[in-house]
Amino acid sequence: MGHGWVWSKVGAVHGARGGDAVACAGGIHSHRYRLHPPADSSYERCVGLTWCSNCREYAGAMVFVPRDEHLPxxxxxxxxxxxxxxxxxxxxxxxxxxxxxxxxxxxxxxxxA
Ligand SMILES: [Zn+2]
Incomplete structure (x- = not known):
């Protein structure tokens, strides 16, 4: 198996919710984005990603973002x-x-900085 630049999907980046805590000083980034156009009834069903650039762990989940909330x-x-x-x-x-x-x-x- 390769390593280094491969993302590994985890339940929680750095085991933030308990369990396997990873010894990593990297910051956790997160981003939510919409998959569906505004006219779609699924518009509020979005993807939420969190990840660490350092150890390349990431977690992805379906998240609910209200229609009137602006996402970058x-x-x-x-x-x-x-x-x-x-x-x-x-x-x-x-x-x-x-x-x-x-x-x-x-x-x-x-x-x-
Ligand atoms: Zn990390």
Whole structure:
């Protein structure tokens, strides 16, 4: 098995909810995004991802986000085809989000130090 850049899916990143605590100093990032267009009845069913860039653990779950809550669109600058490709796969999305974090492009305001 390869390692290093492979994401491993866990119940809770760093065992944050008890259980196997991972000795890792990495910060936990999280992002929620919508899968469905506003006209869709499933619009409020979103994906919530949490992950650590350091040990590459991640957790993904279906989360409920009310219709009137605005979620930041981190894919806004991408072409439609690329957005669809990312939305289809948690792992592809993770790679993209993690790249934004590493470049200091997200979360906004980060990277002052
Ligand atoms: Zn970690």
């Amino acid at each position: 669109d981190l894919l806004a600058e991408l072409p439609a085809a690329e957005r669809e490709r990312l939305a289809r796969s948690e792992l592809t999305m993770l790679d993209h989000l993690d790249r934004l974090v590493r470049r200091g492009l997200w979360p906004a305001g980060r990277g002052q």
